[in-house]
Amino acid sequence: MTDFSSLTITSAINGLKNKEFTSQELVQFFIEKIKQNKHLNCFITHTFEQAIDMAKIADKRISAKNHRMLEGIPIGMKDLFCTNGIKTTAGSKILENFIPFYESTVSKNLWDSGAIMLGKTNMDEFAMGSANTTSFFGNVINPLKSFSNQKKDLVPGGSSGGSASAVSSGLCLGATGSDTGGSIRQPASFCGLVGLKPTYGRCSRFGMIAFASSLDQAGPIAQTVEDAALMLQCMTSFDEKDSTSSRNEIPNYLDYKNYRLKGKKIGIPKEYLIEGLNNEIKEVWDNCINWFKSEGAEIVDISLPHTESALPTYYIIAPAEASANLARYDGIRYGFRQKEKDLKDLYQKTRGLGFGKEVKRRLMIGTYVLSAGYYDAYYLKALKVRKLISKDFEEAFKICDLILTPTTPNVAFPIGEKQTDPIEMYLNDVLTVPASLAGLPAISVSSGFNKEKLPIGLQVIGKPFDEISILGAGNAIEKLRGF
């Protein structure tokens, strides 16, 4: 079998077009890879048969020169996207055997573009987690290891950990993710990949299992900026089934290739130089500032004064919304049910056994902050602070075009760490959450390594619906980073 390990989406598209190989060969290769790497636990469900069938169709279309944008490209689908006739679990026991009879808009868009599904990727339960350790189906392992300790398994980040690990270990060419507070960017950073969270409203949320509706946004996880742009192109659409879906015209994201940093103003927010920011990450950040300068960009110091409040704000708003969004998992109509004679018992046992610890923690926080007597002090206040955070960005974007920051305060850590103190885990999101709260597009691009050869990602935040600029800046990083 041909080794397709070095393929990207872009090179695979060319190879397919030039008849160097078929989609069926590609799919077969990745199926084998997935089988060989089961220990990484990237997938909750394999869809190999469907993949082979889809590949046959793709090959026909390619020979008929009737191919679509991602024709024949095997990808992973985060198990948060409902897929018609295929089990969709959100990483939870409560949906362990849930088979949707409808298709999410994002996955439908990808299939309509010719992409092929190899399986449903593992994830933190209901996307609540930053290490992919909360999945009912077990934690995911990062294929990357510390140079000095090759035995210790590292987390892939979360919540889209299965997607990131699968792409990083070459089990698929790209994968979908969803990002509520960093769930695309952080795992992309931990696994040395590109992860893009589009502007809120750019990808439809229809059929994507909700965590926090005002924050959830689908996006691609890929090896390169170009791959991410291709996937993004196919994922986005205006969808009348989602009332928060944007009607803004969708540009050709590949136009990022014409984007030049020359003359652009790059904002460096002083508040992101947080206590606890890893020195090696700081160094990569500084390097990137120099690369951008060398491209003719102007570096401007900016201030996002409410950054400090972003994390607590996020951890009020997201759980509050989740507490309502997850109320439907009650054992009545679908999913896991612990049968009891008494209705109250049925609810309590079903939800008590069906949800994991982290989900329960957040549901309790969410219920608490919305309760009578606490609403004003927590939820209402958080909404106000959220506005201030958005305002910070608005002000900043008056003096700069893009904002460059690290994606995470630290690199991938060993499985088992940060498990005792939830706050420590939540700190993973401290640099990604502000853009989420403001609904802004942000990309994480692998920009360097620490001494242990673990990847370090940098984040570029753009103006609303300016995905092209962040892709352009990401592209510049790829060119300048020297690997």
Added chain:
Amino acid sequence: MEYYIQGEKNKWEVILGLEVHAQISSKSKLFSVASTNWGGEPNSQVELVDCGMPGALPVINEYCVEQAILTGLSINAKINKMSIFDRKNYFYPDLPQGYQISQFEHPIVGSGYINIDCEGKKKKIGITRLHLEQDAGKSLHDQNEENSYIDLNRSGCALMEIVSEPDMRSPLEAAEYVKKLRNILKYVGSCDGNMEKGNLRADVNVSVKLKGEELGTRCEIKNVNSIKFIQQAIEYEAKRQVKILESGDEIFQETRLFDPNVGETRSMRGKEESHDYRYFPDPDLPPLIVTEEKINELKKTLPELPDQRKNRLMIEFNLSSYDAEVIVNDKDVANFFEKTVEGRDSKIVTSWVTGELFSFLKKTEKNIKASGISPLKLGELIDLIIDGTISNRQAKEVFEDYIKSTESAKIFVEKRGLIQVSDEQEIENLINSVLQENPKMLEQYRNGKDKLFGFFVGQVMKVSKGKANPKVLNELLKKILSN
């Protein structure tokens, strides 16, 4: 007349406020395209959002918004240009999302009022607000010994909750308020007002107080679904509260249910057990914006409302206030009246509509629509009275048979030989024969027993089989007797 409850010690005033839930007459539900038809197979009219599937999203039904605005305009209320949908969180098997989408702090319609007519006295009843919300499904407990079943056909249907001020002081006023409101909704077309189907139902807030004192603690009687029950429930509840207060105890705020079988209210849940609904803005739905233009456009389509129509009928057709009121109380009757009165004498038409027609409808327990009587049908009969073909009395006698027949009035009357005799010679002959047959009576009459005039009329009518034109008969008889 002032209404009060006479306790053992005091006279108590009754304070009443109503929350009317009116289902919007819309083909599809408030946030889904599922049908709202009544009586469908259980769970046959359910879209994803109506059964709370993972990833389902609500999309507002514009038609329902328009109906709410029209209703707001018709109750003299302020339309809020920005309103917000909130989630009202509670667990119940027939509430599939685990929350009801409703409007809490920012309803679509603000304060307004309607006028009611109560025993000839006009009274203005304040309306606090009108908001849009989803209906819940239905639990069926009698299908199986061990399980309850859920029918979600009603789940997600659009409701308008119309909240009144505590302005009513008697069961009759409450009844008149509901009747008037229902009538307005039917005129507007926003709700069919069918209480039997549960398309209009009321929560009644009842409290009692001594004259001049502050408002007492109220109890809410949930889901009362007939005007008669509303009156019965209030009466029972007010007396119950008086009894408690006079015995020195206090009223606890609670939710109660009315049992029409025994005519009593009983406790459903106390205040301590009341839910903390944890309302918060639904992040799936952006704020609902209504423009001034939209409101003005809708204003133009607003039909004539009961009060306006009543005034017009009084002026145009010289109706009494009472007659106009009973005619406009039912939009269909008012339409029927206006069609029938076209080109006919309004006095006789009014008398026939409010007289024979109403008693026929009452007797057959049908409304005008269901009765199948057309304005033409009644109009033709009235025409025959006006042109003297038959007498009013004859017409009344045959009315029921005529209505049930499919014949035109003319043919019906001809077939049954009912045509009135107006020929003077013919009637004179009849009179003469009657007088000849009753010489004694004639003598008595001539001796001053005037009352016998009626006897002769009756006899002539009898021999004419009721066909003699009473007017001609009277005139001729007078003439002959005075000779």
